[in-house]
Amino acid sequence: MYRVTSARSLAENVFETWIEAPHVSKNAEAGQFLVLRIGEDGERIPLTISGVRGDLVRVIFMAVGTTTKKLAGLKTGDTILDVVGPLGKPSETHHFGSCVLVGGGVGIACLPIIAKALKASGNTVIGIIGARNKDLLILEDEMREVCDELIVTTDDGSYGIKGFAAGPLKEICETRPPNAVWVIGPAIMMKVTSGATKPFGIKTFVSLNPIMVDGTGMCGSCRVVVNGETRFACVDGPEFDAHLVDFDLLMSRQRFYHPEEKESVEHHHHAGGCGCGGRH
Secondary structure, eight states, X not given: OXXXXXXXEEETTEEEEEEXXXXXXXXXXXXXXXXXXXXXXXXXXXXXXXXXXXXXXXXXXXXXSXXXXXXXXXXXXXXXXXXXXXXXXXXXXXXXXXXXXXXXXGGGGXXXXXXXXXXXXXXXXXXXXXXXXXXXXXXXXXXXXXXXXXXXXXXXXXXXXXXXXHHHHHHHHHHSOOSEXXXXXXXXXXXXXXXXXXXXXXXXXEEOOOOOSSSSSSSOTTEEEXXXXXXXXXHHOXXXXXXXBOHHHHHHHHTTTHHHHHHHHHHHHHTTSOOOOSOO
């Protein structure tokens, strides 16, 4: 059993949970993830490791599926049955020179741990974080602390620069080209935003989040196509070269289980469960 040491809401349907899991925290590196199962009858879900502090690991997630809604309901002192990790390959955080980290929505959760690792390797780090509106923006203060510069965008202009993160990124590429860029967020956001770096030939990483069951390369459900070849996000990733990813295939596969997710929400609602559907 793994104890929840703190849990709080960061924005609408977005939650932060710190879990006591020494075997994960001692070995975790930026970019890796864990797989957890809340109880015996629960499903396994992958969540990015968003932070490490002593024996604790942090996950930040959107409560949209059956399991993530249950996870969001856990309070300090509650327990989680299984926590497996760290899984996946770490981010490439060696010395590049100048790096830009772009996060959209809940994808911002992945950035602070990468920023810290890049800073430790002597890089200059510029952060660009964006959300639909000011209320949905997360970890701004934390990102300001770890980045040399932080740019904030909102789709509706309620805070920071109005528009999408691709705008400031393109401007940076034109005026002071970075040596490496990370773009993490919804698949469509990663596709569009990483397109801003392509004309400049700048090394760009994306963290992919396909349907994942096993997390160790056994089941094959997390397959993605990169440079025309099949890769497994759980063991070959989750980070890949943005300019080689087949995003259209990724997005179609992410929609594959929507009927089952709908059925799950209805089942849990009628059974007096948490009233939500699917996985994260």
